[in-house]
Amino acid sequence: MHTLRISNGRVIDPSQGIDQVTDLWIRGETILGLGPQSDAHADRVIDAQGKIVCPGLIDMHVHLREPGREEDETIATGTAAALAGGVTSVACMPNTEPALDSQASAEFVYLQAARAGNANVFPVGAITKGRQGQELAEIGGLVEGGAVAFTDDGSPVVSAEIMRRALEYCRMFNKAVLSHAEDLELTRGGVMHEGFESMRLGLRGMPAAAEEVMVHRDIILAELTGGRLHILHVSTAGSVELIRQARRRGVQVSGEATPHHFTLTDKCLRTFDSNYKMAPPLRTEQDVQAIIAGLKDGTLEVIATDHAPHAPEKKMRELDQAPNGIIGLETLLPICVMSLIEPGHLTWPQLLEKLTVNPARVLGIDRGTLKPGAKADVTVVDPKVEWTIDPNLFRSKSRNCPFAGWKVRGRASTVLLNGKLKYPANGSE
Amino acid sequence: MSVELAAPEPKTVMWTRRHLLGLEDLSRSELVTILDRAEQFTEASQRHRKKLTNLKGKVVVNLFFEPSTRTRTSFGLAAKRLSADTIDFTTGGSSLSKGESFIDTAKNIEAMGIDVMVVRHSVPGAPLLLSQHVNCGIINAGDGAHEHPTQGLLDIFTIRRIKGRLDGLTVGLVGDIAHSRVARSNIHGLLKFGAKVIVCGPPTLVPQSITRLGVEVSFRLNDILPRCDVINMLRIQFERQRNGLFPSVHEYAHLFGMDSERLKLAKPDILLLAPGPINRGVEITPEVADGPHSAILQQVTNGLAVRMAVLDLLCGHSPMEE
Numbered sequence: 001m002h003t004l005r006i007s008n009g010r011v012i013d014p015s016q017g018i019d020q021v022t023d024l025w026i027r028g029e030t031i032l033g034l035g036p037q038s039d040a041h042a043d044r045v046i047d048a049q050g051k052i053v054c055p056g057l058i059d060m061h062v063h064l065r066e067p068g069r070e071e072d073e074t075i076a077t078g079t080a081a082a083l084a085g086g087v088t089s090v091a092c093m094p095n096t097e098p099a100l101d102s103q104a105s106a107e108f109v110y111l112q113a114a115r116a117g118n119a120n121v122f123p124v125g126a127i128t129k130g131r132q133g134q135e136l137a138e139i140g141g142l143v144e145g146g147a148v149a150f151t152d153d154g155s156p157v158v159s160a161e162i163m164r165r166a167l168e169y170c171r172m173f174n175k176a177v178l179s180h181a182e183d184l185e186l187t188r189g190g191v192m193h194e195g196f197e198s199m200r201l202g203l204r205g206m207p208a209a210a211e212e213v214m215v216h217r218d219i220i221l222a223e224l225t226g227g228r229l230h231i232l233h234v235s236t237a238g239s240v241e242l243i244r245q246a247r248r249r250g251v252q253v254s255g256e257a258t259p260h261h262f263t264l265t266d267k268c269l270r271t272f273d274s275n276y277k278m279a280p281p282l283r284t285e286q287d288v289q290a291i292i293a294g295l296k297d298g299t300l301e302v303i304a305t306d307h308a309p310h311a312p313e314k315k316m317r318e319l320d321q322a323p324n325g326i327i328g329l330e331t332l333l334p335i336c337v338m339s340l341i342e343p344g345h346l347t348w349p350q351l352l353e354k355l356t357v358n359p360a361r362v363l364g365i366d367r368g369t370l371k372p373g374a375k376a377d378v379t380v381v382d383p384k385v386e387w388t389i390d391p392n393l394f395r396s397k398s399r400n401c402p403f404a405g406w407k408v409r410g411r412a413s414t415v416l417l418n419g420k421l422k423y424p425a426n427g428s429e
Numbered sequence: 430m431s432v433e434l435a436a437p438e439p440k441t442v443m444w445t446r447r448h449l450l451g452l453e454d455l456s457r458s459e460l461v462t463i464l465d466r467a468e469q470f471t472e473a474s475q476r477h478r479k480k481l482t483n484l485k486g487k488v489v490v491n492l493f494f495e496p497s498t499r500t501r502t503s504f505g506l507a508a509k510r511l512s513a514d515t516i517d518f519t520t521g522g523s524s525l526s527k528g529e530s531f532i533d534t535a536k537n538i539e540a541m542g543i544d545v546m547v548v549r550h551s552v553p554g555a556p557l558l559l560s561q562h563v564n565c566g567i568i569n570a571g572d573g574a575h576e577h578p579t580q581g582l583l584d585i586f587t588i589r590r591i592k593g594r595l596d597g598l599t600v601g602l603v604g605d606i607a608h609s610r611v612a613r614s615n616i617h618g619l620l621k622f623g624a625k626v627i628v629c630g631p632p633t634l635v636p637q638s639i640t641r642l643g644v645e646v647s648f649r650l651n652d653i654l655p656r657c658d659v660i661n662m663l664r665i666q667f668e669r670q671r672n673g674l675f676p677s678v679h680e681y682a683h684l685f686g687m688d689s690e691r692l693k694l695a696k697p698d699i700l701l702l703a704p705g706p707i708n709r710g711v712e713i714t715p716e717v718a719d720g721p722h723s724a725i726l727q728q729v730t731n732g733l734a735v736r737m738a739v740l741d742l743l744c745g746h747s748p749m750e751e
Binding site for chain 2: 195201202204271272316319321
């Protein structure tokens with residue numbers, strides 16, 4: 001069997017509490033082990049001196065748009081973007097057309113991902129049929145088709161009764177329910193965070209309360225049912241505090257932060273640039289600080305991108321008419337470096353925990369670890385390399401990225417999937 | 430603020446802007462430049478009532494994506510008085526229904542050879558977006574609830590002509606502040622001139638954060654009326670707001686409408702403005718609208734002079750030749 005040695009890197013594996021400069025050995029499709037391996041001979045050596053060697057990153061919040069909106073992204077282009085960003089596994093959201101609400105649709109995702117041969121794709125099933133919020137989807141069938149969690153993301157589950165039953169029913173499969181927390185009455189017509197900036201710009205606002213009332217509702221329902229709840233894209237200080245308090249009470253709730261919500265604020269909308277329009281919206285500096293505090297104290301366990309591609313002709317519109325969302329797979333690492341590592345908010349092991357073992361635990365997938373015998377998904381990160389973000393060079397089909405032109409540090413230099421070199425594509429480092 | 434009040438009126442400055450997108454961006458000197466130029470056009474139009482040639486050979490297009498009668502007519506006439514060629518392009522959403530984007534529509538019109546585009550759009554920031562995609566000058570003629578700079582200018586111009594000054598005056602903006610582009614342009618302009626601004630309306634129509642702009646907030650018109658030198662009665666933006674922000678038009682008129690009874694609380698020389706089109710009997714009763722304190726029709730006349738001034742400055746014309 002083919003044996004690979006990644007030599008002299010700083011190996012960080014939060015799943016085992018490892019952070020040391022050593023060699024990582026891979027045999028065939030799996031991890032062989034760390035350090036000197038007396039009985040192994042490397043067929044190939046990748047020099048990782050000065051670099052970080054970690055489990056392949058997991059982005060548990062990605063919109064791949066296929067089926068139905070292939071002009072924005074496909075499973076093939078989205079997973080190519082993932083690899084370029086150092087991400088070996090993505091969980092794709094079910095707000096496709098048709099929605100991922102049946103066993104067949106989940107199996108279709110696996111089929112297309114296998115055809116593309118890029119990153120692993122784990123489908124997240126819809127909670128309700130057609131994401132209509134009316135009746136539960138066939139959650140059991142979806143689980144058999146490989147769905148790893150459940151959400152109506154893109155929309156909230158408006159009915160508290162349906163959310164309650166979803167949390168209860170998913171206990172049977174030990175799957176998490178991922179909540180897109182938004183009170184649609186309070187956000188109706190809104191294009192940005194409601195506050196001083198929206199008032200000044202004359203843009204209709206979405207108050208922080210619209211998120212927080214739903215976060216609170218879902219926490220209470222998780223408490224009632226004993227279900228496992230994950231709050232997607234936490235964007236307000238109030239939501240962070242609600243999750244913190246609930247975890248102290250022992251509620252099974254985890255929270256997720258996106259790079260844009262801990263990097264940008266509603267002041268960005270002064271440019272009226274639709275690349276700053278997303279749901280939930282960019283909030284204030286206090287909210288940014290609260291999210292960072294939540295990442296530091298562990299309230300927010302997961303970092304995910306909410307990669308939401310939109311073709312340029314749809315996104316480059318008047319602000320009211322442009323769709324919500326920004327892409328994030330190819331800027332995930334450098335934005336985390338800029339906002340979390342360089343200011344000293346998180347150490348590399350703390351950051352990588354939120355990008356590997358924690359999302360793997362929420363989704364219940366056997367990835368995000370370098371334990372011997374595990375699937376050899378490995379990302380080598382050059383933490384110091386400087387580069388300028390140019391969306392025109394992205395593998396993603398879309399360009400709705402607000403970080404264009406930013407000078408950043410850190411990016412994936414080598415990515416392995418099941419022991420095979422996947423990035424860079426031509427095999428050179 | 431006291432330093433600002435004591436400072437002498439700044440001199441007219443060289444005009445360098447190609448676009449007029451809002452009053453927030455403009456300096457006090459630039460505002461003075463526009464008002465002084467408008468003053469010249471007012472005198473000129475009163476003396477001769479004939480065409481000036483400042484914009485001869487220039488093409489001005491009214492590009493309106495939202496209905497308007499007065500602003501569109503005022504800009505059209507202002508351009509004609511300066512001898513510009515004018516085109517009216519009102520879409521009413523027709524190009525959008527054909528699938529053409531708003532930017533493509535503007536680029537197509539610009540390709541016909543346009544010097545200035547006067548743009549009205551229901552979405553805040555739409556004129557700014559256009560200014561990034563076309564090469565001609567852009568005048569914002571109202572973008573959603575964001576700004577309506579020429580309306581703000583003509584309100585300020587009217588106050589300055591009638592009151593003889595702006596600094597030290599107390600101006601009340603009454604009504605639907607949340608959805609009003611006129612309120613925002615007035616606030617940005619008036620504060621730069623050292624006026625005190627009070628915004629007044631029900632809390633559902635007055636954003637809490639507006640105090641951070643440096644204005645006072647009141648929910649009781651009767652309380653602020655005795656302190657105001659000027660009251661600007663804003664129109665309820667029935668088309669821009671969602672339902673349920675106040676219980677009924679009847680109750681609104683009772684609490685915030687200006688009638689002759691309420692007017693007795695005001696200073697004897699109170700000046701009443703309304704950006705129109707007014708909802709008669711809602712914001713203001715007919716006898717007050719047509720009464721001696723009202724400058725509603727002067728506002729319309731002054732609007733023409735202000736828009737001539739803005740067009741003239743944007744087309745890069747040097748100081749007026751006699």
